[in-house]
Amino acid sequence: MQDAYLIVLLTLSATIRVSTPLILCAMAGLFSERSGIVDVGLEGKMLGAAFGAAAVSAVTHSAVIALAAGILVAIMLALIHGFASITQHGNQVVSGVAINILTSGLTIVLGIAWFHQGGETPPLPQEGRFMPIALPGAARIAHVPVLGPIYAHLIGGHNIIVYVALAAVPLTHWIVSATRFGLRLRAAGENPQAVDTAGISVAWLRYRAVMLCGALTGIAGAYLSIAQNAGFTRDMSAGQGFIALAALIFGKWRAWPALGACLLFGFLDAVAIRLQGIDIPGIGEIPVQFIQALPYALTVILLAGFIGKAVAPRASGIPYRKE
Amino acid sequence: MAPAEPGPPAIELRGIDKRFGAVHANRAVSMQIASGSITGIVGENGAGKSTLMSILYGFYEADSGEIAINGRPVRIRNPRDALRVGIGMVHQHFVLIDPFTVLENIMLGAEGGVLLRRGKALARQELQRLEGEYGLGVDPDAVVGTLPVGAQQRVEILKALYRGAEILILDEPTGVLTPQETDQLFRILQTLRARGATVILITHKLREIMAVTDEVYVMRAGTVVAHRRTAETDIGELAELMIGRKLRLELDKAPAKPGAVRLMANDLVLHDERGVMALDHVRFAVHAGEIVGVAGVSGNGQSELLEVLAGMRTAESGRVQVDGADITPLHPGDPARMRALGVAHVPEDRQRLGLVVSFAATESALLGYQRDHAYSGPVLLHHHAINRHCRTLMEEFDVRPRQPFLRCANFSGGNQQKLVVARELARRPKVLLIGQPTRGVDIGAIEFIHRRLVEQRDAGCAILLVSVELDEIMALADRILVMSDGRVVGDVARRDADERMLGLMMANARPADGASTA
Numbered sequence: 001m002q003d004a005y006l007i008v009l010l011t012l013s014a015t016i017r018v019s020t021p022l023i024l025c026a027m028a029g030l031f032s033e034r035s036g037i038v039d040v041g042l043e044g045k046m047l048g049a050a051f052g053a054a055a056v057s058a059v060t061h062s063a064v065i066a067l068a069a070g071i072l073v074a075i076m077l078a079l080i081h082g083f084a085s086i087t088q089h090g091n092q093v094v095s096g097v098a099i100n101i102l103t104s105g106l107t108i109v110l111g112i113a114w115f116h117q118g119g120e121t122p123p124l125p126q127e128g129r130f131m132p133i134a135l136p137g138a139a140r141i142a143h144v145p146v147l148g149p150i151y152a153h154l155i156g157g158h159n160i161i162v163y164v165a166l167a168a169v170p171l172t173h174w175i176v177s178a179t180r181f182g183l184r185l186r187a188a189g190e191n192p193q194a195v196d197t198a199g200i201s202v203a204w205l206r207y208r209a210v211m212l213c214g215a216l217t218g219i220a221g222a223y224l225s226i227a228q229n230a231g232f233t234r235d236m237s238a239g240q241g242f243i244a245l246a247a248l249i250f251g252k253w254r255a256w257p258a259l260g261a262c263l264l265f266g267f268l269d270a271v272a273i274r275l276q277g278i279d280i281p282g283i284g285e286i287p288v289q290f291i292q293a294l295p296y297a298l299t300v301i302l303l304a305g306f307i308g309k310a311v312a313p314r315a316s317g318i319p320y321r322k323e
Numbered sequence: 324m325a326p327a328e329p330g331p332p333a334i335e336l337r338g339i340d341k342r343f344g345a346v347h348a349n350r351a352v353s354m355q356i357a358s359g360s361i362t363g364i365v366g367e368n369g370a371g372k373s374t375l376m377s378i379l380y381g382f383y384e385a386d387s388g389e390i391a392i393n394g395r396p397v398r399i400r401n402p403r404d405a406l407r408v409g410i411g412m413v414h415q416h417f418v419l420i421d422p423f424t425v426l427e428n429i430m431l432g433a434e435g436g437v438l439l440r441r442g443k444a445l446a447r448q449e450l451q452r453l454e455g456e457y458g459l460g461v462d463p464d465a466v467v468g469t470l471p472v473g474a475q476q477r478v479e480i481l482k483a484l485y486r487g488a489e490i491l492i493l494d495e496p497t498g499v500l501t502p503q504e505t506d507q508l509f510r511i512l513q514t515l516r517a518r519g520a521t522v523i524l525i526t527h528k529l530r531e532i533m534a535v536t537d538e539v540y541v542m543r544a545g546t547v548v549a550h551r552r553t554a555e556t557d558i559g560e561l562a563e564l565m566i567g568r569k570l571r572l573e574l575d576k577a578p579a580k581p582g583a584v585r586l587m588a589n590d591l592v593l594h595d596e597r598g599v600m601a602l603d604h605v606r607f608a609v610h611a612g613e614i615v616g617v618a619g620v621s622g623n624g625q626s627e628l629l630e631v632l633a634g635m636r637t638a639e640s641g642r643v644q645v646d647g648a649d650i651t652p653l654h655p656g657d658p659a660r661m662r663a664l665g666v667a668h669v670p671e672d673r674q675r676l677g678l679v680v681s682f683a684a685t686e687s688a689l690l691g692y693q694r695d696h697a698y699s700g701p702v703l704l705h706h707h708a709i710n711r712h713c714r715t716l717m718e719e720f721d722v723r724p725r726q727p728f729l730r731c732a733n734f735s736g737g738n739q740q741k742l743v744v745a746r747e748l749a750r751r752p753k754v755l756l757i758g759q760p761t762r763g764v765d766i767g768a769i770e771f772i773h774r775r776l777v778e779q780r781d782a783g784c785a786i787l788l789v790s791v792e793l794d795e796i797m798a799l800a801d802r803i804l805v806m807s808d809g810r811v812v813g814d815v816a817r818r819d820a821d822e823r824m825l826g827l828m829m830a831n832a833r834p835a836d837g838a839s840t841a
Binding site: 191 | 401402403406412414418419420421422423427428430431432433434436437438439440442
C-alpha cells in the first residue's frame with residue numbers, strides 16, 4: 001500500500017516535470033496566437049534555446065547566464081518569425097515550419113563545430129544547471145505519513161523553472177484579461193482594423209506578443225537542456241512544441257484550460273515512462289509508442305466532437321495590411 | 324433648438340485633392356460645415372464621398388488642400404489625429420470586436436491606465452452619463468457579436484462620443500438598418516445636434532437627407548456640384564444633381580418588335596444576409612426582341628435579382644419562367660442549368676464573377692462552357708478548338724491586344740468586358756442578363772458593346788439590362804423598370820420616360836409628391 005502510494009506520487013511528480021516545457025510553450029503560443037500570429041515554430045524556438053543555453057552553460061558554467069542565452073536565442077528566432085509575418089506579411093505557417101527546420105539542422109551543425117561530440121554538448125556540471133530545490137523542513141517531515149511524501153516529492157523537489165512555469169499560468173491569464181496590453185492583444189487577434197482605428201499600432205503590438213512568446217519558449221528550451229537534462233542532445237525537444245500547440249488549441253486559447261491540457265498530456269507521458277517494460281495482467285506489455293501517440297490521438301478525438309468547437313482568434317494567421 | 328452660432332465653421336475643407344493612380348477621387352473639394360448642424364453629403368457610388376471622409380478621418384492624406392477645424396488649420400495624418408481634434412467616425416462596416424463586451428469595445432485605445440479595473444469603472448460611469456444624455460439603450464456588459472445591427476451601430480456612436488468627439492461622421496449608416504432602427508438613429512442624431520454636436524451624414528438615400536439634414540452637399544465624379552439648404556431643395560432637384568447630365572449616348576436603333584415572353588419573374592422574394600428584404604415580390608416579363616432596363620440607385624435589389632435569374636441564388640418564394648421551364652424554390656436553377664436553357668449572363672462584377680483575372684484569355688473565354696463537347700473530351704480539353712474559338716471571339720468583338728494567351732489581368736477593363744460579352748453572345752442566347760455592361764469601360768468600348776446589344780435584340784434575344792447609369796438605360800432600353808428597396812416601383816415605356824421622373828421613382832417618392840414640388 002505504502003509502495004503504491006509512493007508510485008502514484010512519483011508519477012504525479014513526473015507529470016509536473018514533464019509538463020513544464022509544455023506549459024511554458026503553451027503560454028508562449030497563447031500570447032502569439034491571441035495577437036493574431038499563428039506559431040507552429042514553438043518547437044524550433046525551444047530547440048534553439050535548449051542548444052543556446054547548453055552551449056553557454058558549457059562555457060560559462062553559470063545556469064543564470066545560460067538561461068539568459070537561451071531566452072535571447074528564442075527571442076531572436078521569434079523576431080525572425082515576426083519580421084516574416086508582421087512586416088513582410090508572409091505566410092505564418094511557412095515561416096514557423098522554416099524555423100523548426102532551421103533550428104533542427106543548425107543546432108547539430110553548430111554543436112559538431114563547437115564541441116566535437118556528434119552534435120551534443122558536453123555533460124554540464126551542477127553549477128551550470130538548475131538543480132531540484134529541497135523545500136525547508138522537507139527532511140524533517142519526510143516521515144510524516146501521507147503529507148510528508150507529498151511535501152517532499154510533489155510540492156517540493158523540483159527545480160526553479162518548474163515553479164516559474166506554474167506561475168506563468170496565472171500571470172498569463174492576468175495579463176491577457178486584466179491589463180491594457182492584454183485587451184489590445186486580444187483585439188489585435190480578433191479584428192486588427194479596430195485596433196488600428198483606435199490609433200494603436202497593430203505591428204508593434206504583435207511584435208511585443210511575439211517577443212513574449214520567444215522569451216517563454218526560451219525558458220522552456222533552457223529547462224530541457226540545463227534543468228531536466230544535463231546537456232543538449234540532437235532534437236531533444238522531440239515534438240513537445242507541437243504537443244504544447246495541441247494543448248493550446250485544446251484549451252481554446254485560454255490559460256487555465258491550456259494548463260489542464262498540458263498536465264493531461266504530461267500525465268500520459270509520465271505513465272508511458274512508468275509502463276515501459278511492465279506486463280499488465282491480461283493485456284501484456286503495452287507498446288510505448290501507443291501511449292506516446294495518445295496525446296495526439298486524444299487531441300484529434302476530443303476536438304472532433306467532445307469539447308465543442310475550438311474557435312481560433314478570428315484574425316490569426318492573416319497578415320494585417322493597412323488599406 | 325438653439326440657433327446656429329455665428330462662429331467659425333466646425334469643418335472647413337479647402338481645395339481637397341486626392342488621386343489613386345489614374346483615378347481622380349477628389350478634385351478641389353471645398354466645404355464649410357456649420358457647427359451644431361446635420362449636414363448631408365449625397366452622391367452616387369464612386370462620387371468621392373467616402374474618400375473625402377477618409378481623408379477627414381486620417382485614413383488617407385490628401386494630395387493637396389487644407390482642413391480647418393473650428394477655424395484652426397489642422398493636419399490629420401491618422402485616426403488618432405482625427406480623434407484629437409474631435410472627429411469621430413461611424414464606418415459603413417462596423418469596426419467592432421465581436422467577442423468583446425460593449426464596455427471593452429468602447430475602452431479599446433482609451434483604457435485609462437495600464438490595468439483595466441480602474442478604467443473599466445470610470446468607463447462604466449461615463450457610459451451611464453452618455454446613456455442618460457442620449458438614451459442610446461446599450462447594455463455595457465452585452466457581448467457585441469450577439470447584438471442586433473442597430474445596437475452595434477449605437478456602440479460605434481458611443482465609441483466616438485466616449486472619446487469626446489464633437490464632430491461625428493456617419494458613412495451610409497442606414498444601409499444595414501431596419502426602418503425602425505433608422506428612425507431611432509435619426510432621433511439620436513437630432514439629440515446630438517441639440518447638444519451642439521456637428522453631424523455629417525453620407526448617403527445616397529435622398530429621403531433621409533430630406534428627413535434629417537439642415538444642409539446638403541451634392542458630389543459627382545469627385546467634385547462638389549451643389550450646396551443647398553435642405554429646406555430650399557427637394558428630392559427631384561437632388562436626384563437630378565446627383566445623376567447629372569453625363570455624356571449623351573446616342574444610338575441609332577429601330578423601334579423594338581417584341582415577340583413572345585421569354586423570361587418571366589413571378590413574385591420573387593429574397594432576404595439578404597442581414598434579413599433585409601432584397602427582393603420584395605418582384606414581377607415582370609421580358610419579351611423576345613426587347614431590351615428591358617432596370618434602373619435604380621445601386622443596392623436596391625438589382626444585384627440580387629440578377630443572381631436569382633442567373634441561377635446563382637434561389638429565391639425564397641416565387642418562380643422564374645424561361646421559355647416555359649419553371650425555376651422555383653423546389654426546383655432551383657443553377658448557373659449550368661440556366662445556361663442550358665439559353666440564358667446567358669454577363670455579371671455586374673466582371674473581375675470577380677465574369678472571368679478569372681489570373682487565367683489566360685483562352686481559359687476565361689471558355690468559362691461556363693467547359694463541358695461543351697466541342698471543347699472538352701472525357702478527360703482532356705481540346706486546346707486547339709478552344710484557342711481557335713478564343714481567336715474568333717477576339718476578332719468578332721475587337722478585343723485588343725489579340726493575344727489569346729495573355730493573362731486577363733493584362734487586358735484593359737473595356738477589353739476584359741468585350742471578352743466576357745463575346746463569350747456570352749457567341750451562343751446566340753434566348754435570354755441575356757447583363758449587369759453594368761459598361762462599368763469602368765472606355766467610351767469606344769461602350770459604343771461597341773451597346774451596338775452589339777441592339778444587334779442581339781434585333782435578332783430576337785430578350786435582354787434584361789441592369790445599370791446604375793441612367794444614360795445607359797435611356798439609350799438602350801425599350802422599357803424601363805425602376806427598383807427601390809427591393810421592389811419594382813415603376814414600369815414605363817422608354818418613350819414615356821424622362822430622367823427627372825425616373826430619378827423621383829428611384830428615390831421612391833411617389834410621382835404625385837414630385838409633381839407638387841416641381
